[in-house]
Amino acid sequence: MEGYHGKQFITRKELYHDGFSAYKLRKLVDGGNLLRVNRNYFENPDHISVGNEFNLVHLYTSKGVICLISAAIYHKLTTSRPFQIDVALPRRTRIPKTPDWPAFQFYLFSEERYQTGIETVQNEEDSFMIYDAEKTVCDVMFYRNKLGFEPAIEILKNYLRRNGRDINKLMRYAEKLRCGKLLREYLEVMV
Numbered sequence: 001m002e003g004y005h006g007k008q009f010i011t012r013k014e015l016y017h018d019g020f021s022a023y024k025l026r027k028l029v030d031g032g033n034l035l036r037v038n039r040n041y042f043e044n045p046d047h048i049s050v051g052n053e054f055n056l057v058h059l060y061t062s063k064g065v066i067c068l069i070s071a072a073i074y075h076k077l078t079t080s081r082p083f084q085i086d087v088a089l090p091r092r093t094r095i096p097k098t099p100d101w102p103a104f105q106f107y108l109f110s111e112e113r114y115q116t117g118i119e120t121v122q123n124e125e126d127s128f129m130i131y132d133a134e135k136t137v138c139d140v141m142f143y144r145n146k147l148g149f150e151p152a153i154e155i156l157k158n159y160l161r162r163n164g165r166d167i168n169k170l171m172r173y174a175e176k177l178r179c180g181k182l183l184r185e186y187l188e189v190m191v
Contacts, residue, residue: 008055033045117134
């Protein structure tokens with residue numbers, strides 16, 4: 001679409017602001033010149049994406065935070081490559097309807113677990129929320145029975161090998177998130 005070559009996703013509000021009517025948008029979608037993502041977003045089919053799929057999370061939920069294995073991949077704490085993006089939402093949030101690809105796995109976190117350790121990553125024209133490395137380690141250890149013991153240990157070991165690791169911050173998070181005793185036991189064995 002002319003004037004939008006640099007943008008992959010365009011909001012309905014932006015299009016209305018630029019003079020596109022609902023009728024014109026429907027014609028653009030029917031003609032394949034614009035792809036409907038959901039009620040508020042359209043995808044520009046002419047955009048060449050070098051893509052980070054994490055940028056797509058905000059299209060489906062403004063509260064979504066990249067978590068668990070997906071966050072561990074971002075922080076280079078694991079070599080595994082899951083087929084889904086792990087996304088945390090606050091408890092009592094409605095799980096949004098999402099596309100078949102990329103696949104999203106939603107986790108409902110308590111308010112304290114949800115709020116702790118969020119950072120925003122800005123890239124090119126978009127941004128996404130993700131948990132920092134210490135919070136990611138705590139969450140993976142807390143959910144080790146769901147995610148698997150081996151990935152949890154791999155992530156903890158890789159974190160301990162990192163330059164710039166912050167064990168004090170890790171332990172503060174662990175105490176706050178009810179996995180302090182568990183993490184302390186693993187650290188005593190590994191360090």
